[in-house]
Amino acid sequence: MPEGPGAHLRGVAAPAILLALLALARPGPVPRAAPEALEWAVASGLDKLRPTDPLPPGRAVDLVAAQGECESAQVAVRPRGVPVALAAEAAPLAPDERRRGRRIPVALYRVATVRLARPSGPDGAAGEWPDPLVPARDPWFREARRAFPVEVPTGRLQAIWVEVCVPADAAPGGYAGVVRLSDGGRRAAAVPVRLRVWPFAIPRTGTFAAPFGLSTRLGTRALGVPDDPEVARALAAAALRHRVTPYTLSADPPDGTCTAARCALDWTRYDAEVGPVLDGTLVPGVRGAFAEVRIAGRVWNGPEADLAATLRAWRTHFEARGWADRLWLYTLDEPRPDQVTELARRARLARAAGIRVFATTLPQPALDGLVDAYAPVLNALPDGRAPPRVAFSYASCMSHGCAELPGEGPLHAEMRRTFTGWPGYEVDRPGAAARAVAWLGWRRGLSGELYYDMLQAWRGDPWTDVRAFAGNGDGTLLYPGRPAMLGGTRPFPVESIRLKIVRDALEDVELLRLASAAGLGGLAATTAEALVPSARGWERDPARWLAARRRLGDALARRLAAR
Known part of the structure; x- marks a missing residue:
């Protein structure tokens, strides 16, 4: 008769069998948990x-x-x-x-x-x-x-x-x-x-204007979809989502012509591009704070009567659309001495048409009574309240020096004395360097800040070289998001840490203004003075920035709850 399972145990004493089974059941060493990866x-x-x-x-x-x-x-x-x-x-x-x-x-x-x-x-x-x-x-x-x-x-x-x-x-x-x-x-x-x-x-549309240049023509071309309207809107929305008003965009003036004898401008294409920014429909509730007059060179250089008619047409159209409070003549950026006379001529005609004039320079006698808002580089302003009509500051390559720093010698020493410590938007600077810009503007009593470009390095590939004017990231706050590299089907703008910090600083200004309006102006002022005591003396420690902001917000919450 064949042997069944366990037949090999026949004849073994029962206690021995029991001991063998217990030995098999006895647990061995407990394996240690794998260390955290x-x-x-x-x-x-x-x-x-x-x-x-x-x-x-x-x-x-x-x-x-x-x-x-x-x-x-x-x-x-x-x-x-x-x-x-x-x-x-x-x-x-x-x-x-x-x-x-x-x-x-x-x-x-x-x-x-x-x-x-x-x-x-x-x-x-x-x-x-x-x-x-x-x-x-x-x-x-x-x-x-x-x-x-x-x-x-x-x-x-x-x-x-x-x-x-x-x-x-x-x-x-x-x-x-x-x-x-x-x-x-x-x-x-x-x-x-x-x-x-x-x-x-805090208000959805900021009260501290921040016009930042953004060429959608350059951006869409760099993303491989020249003039694609949806990608252009995505680029503009990336700015608005961070409380920044994009200007330049396509830079195209309205279609048609305008002369003293007959003005026939077609605003259809212009309004389709700019209207969603100014109306607050591109990013719901966020209304752009700045729009520049776009006039072709042939009009600037043509008969003055035709130029005057064109400027009047801009004012009339912006009034009809409810945008007149955000229209500016911004021309001849950082004018050279030999351009001031021409700037004065353009400013005189714009003001006659009811358009405010914006100039990126310090006040000067030749422009007295012609410029409504000056925006000099932030390094040019003394500490304390800004002079009359200086309503904006302008963060520029002057925050780091616009030329390469020599390795040694007298010029090296001079550049270190001149350019050390200014706030600005460089990649290789502390985050507080970017956050200090708007706080400094608030302390100086400014209405806003200007930045010249968000896509400067897109003329090349900012993923490999983001340098311009001797600064890393100067004029570049977005990166090109290409599907081949980052997935998806549509190209898109990649935001930066520095753009997030710009937004945080603009939100901070709203908090300062809400606190002041609620009777906490003294606390707002001392908070700002502690964080930005001077243009080059801003606080470097992130923890102190965040703690000060939290104290101010908590005080405002208590003040509002007590009313």
């Missing part, structure tokens, strides 16, 4: 985290914002032992359990870097710097982009940008959520996110 920490949106930097100290994203305001932080990740395929996701923030309310979305970006061959003046530094922000989903076309997963080598710091934009009607109070990190699909960490919404709103 990565380390993580949290930093503010004012920090610039370079790939070799140590991890920052924070362990939770902790934000406070007004209704209608955007705030950001960063999650810094460094792999342990082996590279990781890093991905991140975040659900909308939920209100505290005690309250009801809508959830608030969280946007995530991969912080990319650019390699800088040379520093920006005496304050800059060559090497690899963070700046482009590759979105998980772009904010205009809403397409998924190639932000995550990203391969992160061992020992390299990779930052993730976390942005929360609070709806204007969000309920005040606390909200919470998490940013979930994963490695190759395996959960790696959950980073807590806390948000407190103040019980007041």
